[in-house]
Amino acid sequence: MSEAFAVARPLVLWGLLALPPWVLWRLYLRRRDAVPYAPLQYRPAAGRRRLAWLQPVVEALLLASVVAGLAGPYHAASLELVEDEGIDVVLVLDVSLSMLATDFEPNRLAVLQRVARDFIARGGHNRVGLVIFAKDAFVHSPLTTDHQVLEALLDSAGVHAIDQAKSGGTAIGDALLVAAERLVKARLEHRGQAVVLITDGASNSGIDPLLAARYLRQRAIRLYAVGIGGDKKVPVTFEGRRVGGDNPYLAVLDDAQLEAVAAHAGGHYYRAADAGALESIFGQLSRLEHAPLKRRTVESRRYWTSACAAAALGFFTLHLVLAGIVLRRPLR
Structure with a gap:
């Protein structure tokens, strides 16, 4: 019996190379848009400032889940009888x-x-x-x-x-x-x-x-x-x-x-x-x-597309929580 992990559309995985620059770019934008001398009441709490890096990382994980799902990952097992x-x-x-x-x-x-x-x-x-x-x-x-x-x-x-x-x-x-x-x-x-x-x-x-x-x-x-x-x-x-x-x-x-x-x-x-x-x-x-x-070969494939979709949904939900609640900036 032989087993392997593969993807149906491997070229799609090239999209993952764009994620590190994406994270760096989002962190740069967040620092650039920060208000250095905002009134005290408008400044985010110290705990929120320490979590600021988390949002672009979650966005990157969300995009990675989408790219992985589009690539069609699957686990293949073949057995020769x-x-x-x-x-x-x-x-x-x-x-x-x-x-x-x-x-x-x-x-x-x-x-x-x-x-x-x-x-x-x-x-x-x-x-x-x-x-x-x-x-x-x-x-x-x-x-x-x-x-x-x-x-x-x-x-x-x-x-x-x-x-x-x-x-x-x-x-x-x-x-x-x-x-x-x-x-x-x-x-x-x-x-x-x-x-x-x-x-x-x-x-x-x-x-x-x-x-x-x-x-x-x-x-x-x-x-x-x-x-x-x-x-x-x-x-x-x-x-x-x-x-x-x-x-x-x-x-x-x-x-x-x-x-x-x-x-x-x-x-x-x-x-x-x-x-x-x-x-x-x-x-x-x-x-x-x-x-x-x-002699016959029995091959089975278990696709992980649904798992990638579930992960993407989870990261999207986390992104909404971070953007709308945890890291939301107070109204000026």
Whole structure:
């Protein structure tokens, strides 16, 4: 909150410079007009003579009050109100069976959920939504600032949230469009928007992800793509059984494709080969530029014109009392 005292018409205040000469001139006139050898009965009392200087001073104060009132003095106070500073983010999580690969301890999806929870907790007033996908994409949580509810939904965003028998595959383009649709519908003025895509595979189903990326860019939505997983074959266990039998699983992560997708959307691609790298990447993403959800400045002005008018009236009354009663000269 900032406060200041100002005047609406500052040039009027130059009139105050004339007041000291005014007082001196009035005192000079009073002495000049005094009768040096007046009869005793016409001389003012000694007390009145000592108050003679008071009248021009009161007149000067009267004029100063008038000048100050004409200048329009006011006290200004402004308060900037900022509500819910942050950005809108949709986390797009790959929940295909390959996310159960054990090259991350205990598996990729569990580590991703833990890191994403920390990202949400550090998000302040960010509005965060969740989209999960494999061959199909679904909104798992709309944009919300209720991070406790969001964390609970994140815990349920596992491979069981999608029918893996019917939805085997990786539809990155579809998932990006679903996320973009949620952001566009919930857009607020001056609010930054971003999509964070986390996947361990290459797009092999649905719309071309490059087309989806261009759609994001046209709507000023930044894309941050994270490729998760190493280059070695690792086992994937689902419901107590190894996927693929005794053959270790190797996720086909297309770095070039994800890099191009992120670039088309004006974003960036990160590669997380292990849990430490994933934590570091999300640490960077948590520092995305924040913008206010709502910012407005409330300004109030309290004018002192009426106070100046009251002061002028008081000094005018005092002037009349001095001139008509206290310092009145007796009739000759």
